[in-house]
Amino acid sequence: MGVIELQQASFSYDGKTDIFCNLTCTISTDNIFCILGPNGIGKSTLLNGIMNLHPLKSGRVLIDGRDVKSYPPKELARKVAYIPQTYQMVFPYRVLDLILMGRTPHLNDANKPSQDDYDKAMEAVCALRLEPYLDRACTQLSGGQLQMVMLARAIAQEADFLILDEPTSHLDYGKQMETLKMMYRMHERGIGIIFTSHNPDHAFLICDRVAIMNHKTFQETGSPQDVITASTLSEIYGARLQLIRYGDELRGTVCAPASLDIEEW
């Protein structure tokens, strides 16, 4: 079982104003961990910090007890897969090639993907029903299809953790559900999921742990039912909100404006 530990992690772009400071948290592969927080609070920056894409100002990120900074890139990529929020595709790679790139950390230096890597990629393709798109250029895909391709790439990467930066943004409702479902399926296979979101409903639906990021730190961490309350949400989003429960389970909770009167929002 893998563990990601944040120890007193602080980050700053310019060396003066901290984006976040003294973050301490432990996430294991048993978790589906969601980070909620207002725009521009540093959620993406935190994910980049975990991936060592932006080195931390102080503090440490440990993956399985070892500092990320001491990981060779290849080993780190075998521990953590990362799906960024946006992609800039310059060259129109085929979907299959793009998924195969997830196998990169498992290749020897200067090696091309082998039959085994093709099989792993095709498994991921089948899991996400991407067969019709295999030969399509990835620049021609819609946002939702590209998101599925990225998920397939992450599956093919076979890492212990999957980090997603706002995986459901700019997707239609069905694609959002599909994405959440695949994240849950990967969790069932023992992969730890860490993602950021602007939608508390999603945290209720699939997460077992939620962190509210505000004022440069994790304001609260715990199960969604404990952490996500109407007052917390109203505070972090600066709007008057309420939680509405449907069904007979706590997971069925959605966030909505507290009142229908536009003047009161």
Next chain:
Amino acid sequence: MEPDTRPLVAGDTISLSSSRSADIDLRKQNDSELDRKGDLTARGDSVRRKERRFWIKASIIIISVLMIAVFLFCVLSGYYSCTKWEVLLVLAHGILDGVIWVLELPCLLFPDLAYTIGNPIPVTWSPNIDLVVWDVRVIRIVAVIFIGGGLALSGASYQCLFRNPLVSESILGVSNGACFGACLAILLMLPTFFINVLAFIGGGLAVFLTYTCSKMLRGNQTLLLVLTGTVVSSIFSAGISIIKYVAPTETALPEITFWLMGSFAKITKGDLLYLIPIITICAVILIRMRWKMNVLALGDREARALGVSVGKTRAIIVVCSTLIASVSVCVCGAIAWVGIIIPQIVRHMVGPDCRRLMPCAFFIGGIFLMLVDVACRATIAAELPVGVVTSLIGAPMFFMILFRAKTAWA
């Protein structure tokens, strides 16, 4: 603000189960999608692999046939007065000589085995034709193949590395940087080896300046890289002008001027001795790194997240590409456009996947420059500078590509 408990109307779309571990099956599918493998995978995959192997074989055959045909065409054409049949005989004779030399190797190693194999083709031509075919034409054509292939390959590598289909060694300033270094070496009367070294340093400096300057600015990196490349390039070309201005008019100036015009006419066996090894080694390294280049072309952060050590890989690719560009500048001056249009054309033919793009770019670059070279030396009695012809062909071709593929880069 008490939570409002209301049943959702569209209850059939969500299967509510009492335990948390039960799946949140939104479409009521019992099989877990991640375990869905089945025959489809295997069958589809083997079909794909077969198809792939067929195309690889086909392209190897097509490229080799094309290469040999163009090579023969180039050897046959020229202004020296001899019949085509004689040239073919000379070629065959020379190749057979080589084969016989290999077959007679055991004789050299074991003196007991005294046998000799006679060349079946009798020499019926004057030794001048031998000289023209082997020491002039073949040497030149071999150099042209390596330079054309090398330039196309380094262009393709730069394009992947900087994630920009619009760059090449001349646009990044490498050509002018290398020219500047080489001119400086000629001005200082340094030996040939140092001309190469300074050319490489100049080229490396240029690409470093271009890249760091473009990173310092904010905005569209595709455009900025081209713009800063133009700036760096013009600085080095100003440097070349200064060198020409201060160069002594009796000795260095004519040498620099003729050298800058660049042509394949002066290529000697000695040039091939360093040209071929350097370009071969760099090309092999670049072609071996082609999968990493694929990943690198996704962007630095994604490449790092996929386990590529970006700094190291980038350094190796830049060194190899710059070395190729500098060496070819040393041998034949700056040849524009090959490094940009050949990767473009090949990308249209085989797709952006570097696994196919890189080797194809090398060979098609070689074929292209062979044809350009033969056009330079065999169309009119005087020899045209090769850079002029590549520009005449390359510029309109590039415009056509820009026009056709505008959607791909938007």
